[in-house]
Amino acid sequence: MKTFFNIALIITSIATIVLVVLQNRGVGMGSIAGGSDPSTIFTQRRGVEKVIFNLTMVFSILLVVLVILSILLFN
Numbered sequence: 001m002k003t004f005f006n007i008a009l010i011i012t013s014i015a016t017i018v019l020v021v022l023q024n025r026g027v028g029m030g031s032i033a034g035g036s037d038p039s040t041i042f043t044q045r046r047g048v049e050k051v052i053f054n055l056t057m058v059f060s061i062l063l064v065v066l067v068i069l070s071i072l073l074f075n
Contacts, residue, residue, distance in 0.1 A: 005070045012063045019056040023049075 045053050 002074055005066060005074070009063070009066050009070065012059055012066060016056065016059045016063055019052055019059060022052050023056060
């Protein structure tokens, strides 16, 4: 069972990283450093961007749940 949790944690972690990187693909270097274009602050997500955002949220929550369960069950 511990092996299952380790594999699930690895897969979920990699998926979360990939999804976050996909979200930031269109962001310029100025936005990464804290500056941003005022016109892009309040945009609504549509299409693929919305799907990637929702998947990021699901995988992030799943990652947190798996980490908490792993700590509670195996320590």
